[in-house]
Amino acid sequence: TAAPTPEQIQACDREPIHIPGAIQPHGALLALDRDSLTVRMAAGDVAGLLEVDAWLGRSVGALIGDDMAAQVAAISNSRPAGGFIGVLHRGGRNLDLSATVQGELVLLEIEPGLERPMAGSQILAHLEAAAAAFERCPGLKTLYDRAALEFRRLTGFDRVMIYRFGDDDAGEVVGEDRAHHLKSFLNHRFPGSDIPRQARALYVRNLVRVIPDCGYAPAPLEPAPETPLDMSDLALRSVSPVHMQYMRNMGVAASASVSIVKDGRLWGLVACHHDSPRLLPYEIRAACRALAGGLARQIKAKEEAETWREKLRLRALGDDLAAVLAQSDVGDRALEEHAADLIALGEADGVAVFRDERIETAGKIPPHTALAMLRDWLLEVDAGGVIATERSEAVFPGAGAFKSWASGLMGVVIERAPLLAVLWTRAEEVEVVRWAGDPYRTAKAARGDGALTPRASFDAWTETVRGRSRPWSSSQTEAALRLRQDLLDLRRARRTAELNSQL
Ligand code: BLA
Known part of the structure; x- marks a missing residue:
């Protein structure tokens, strides 16, 4: 079966789910x-x-x-x-x-509400304890698992997953807590078309979406209004038939999704499943919203802490390197002596320094003929910043021949004349991606009108992704930029010193 066409995905994105009537x-x-x-x-x-x-x-x-x-x-x-x-x-x-x-x-x-309404103080105590537990988690992974556990306690659902969206709108289950009889979706990816755009927009506006029983028959509004009633903000809004089929295919009777909104963007969902019908009354939904807010803040804090630690480490490395280069009396040639530090700075597999006509290398790096091509390419695309890609084939047509050595490229040009440039390389990292069902036949046009229907299988389907390296982090590209500036300053200082000594 072919992958869904862009037109079909757009049709999904256009289904007017806010006016089901x-x-x-x-x-x-x-x-x-x-x-x-x-x-x-x-x-x-x-x-x-x-x-x-x-x-x-x-x-x-x-x-x-x-x-x-x-x-x-x-x-x-x-x-x-x-x-x-x-x-x-x-x-x-x-x-x-x-x-x-x-x-x-x-x-x-x-x-229908809670049989025995909870006291506000009881809910608050639970939320406080959960927030404190989030804070104590040493890193993101433990935070995700802890969050799944706390939401499972709060909602009583059978399987609770922390689902994080990626850049391409596909998502991945990064934390989970479940009843033992249910299968695990941990580390599984789901394609972006599973949750269309307008649904994601609604989940930013209304943070909890509950479907207590996907086997229901919709109850129509009577008398039917002349212009459809916008139900965007109603908890009871009827569900798209496509999504109800999806839930049945997954073997789920009830679902609840709580939005994790970070910096105004939908970072992910707390996705809850139950294999028999289950309600989530108003008060619990309110508690879920509060807990998800706390979770989003903790995700942000822990992401920032991890980035900060990495930046500090690379900054110290970069400063040390700049200091030894400044003390050297062999000028730019000192870079070759400190190639190992250069590799460490970029957390790379190999490095090439282009100095005039020379190419100096260290680590695992493509042959000189390929490097000469890469140098010309770097000079062509450089605009004074840093160039970084995790998929060299996508930006440099000739890269296919040596992609296993250099799927990842990061480069800076310090000066064009006399030339000084540094290129870091990263080897191909063969990644095995676990999808919940084959993503290329997930959504398939089975209906006569060409509309998409959800896929039938959620069995793990692995895909081997080639031609990619680990991506370069912002701390690493910043380190490369700082090195560029340090080397430029060094060259200028040397020129001034030479000039002064001639006067
Ligand atoms: C909604 N799809 C959703 C929702 C989830 C998913 C979580 C939110 C509603 C809910 O909580 O049930 C998908 N469920 C998942 C994923 C996981 C999960 C990824 O448990 C992973 C852990 N769906 C399709 C196709 C279409 C589609 C092809 O597969 C479109 C043609 C539509 N999904 C669709 C629609 C909604 C939806 C329209 C909105 C439902 C609503 O809020 O009314």
């Missing part, structure tokens, strides 16, 4: 006139949940009592409009009521 039937929706608070439209089992026979045209007070109705009125006029209304006791059950304002409508959502 229906809700998930575990709850009910009342669309109220904002002024009169009378019911204009409804969806779901209003009769069963509220124990009433008629609702259209009635005032909300007659359905949920005057106290609750007063809360609805107050909240619909507050800023920001909407939020939690309260818990309504009906038919021996607790119902969570929440409202959002949409133009001239107030959308009142009614959902």
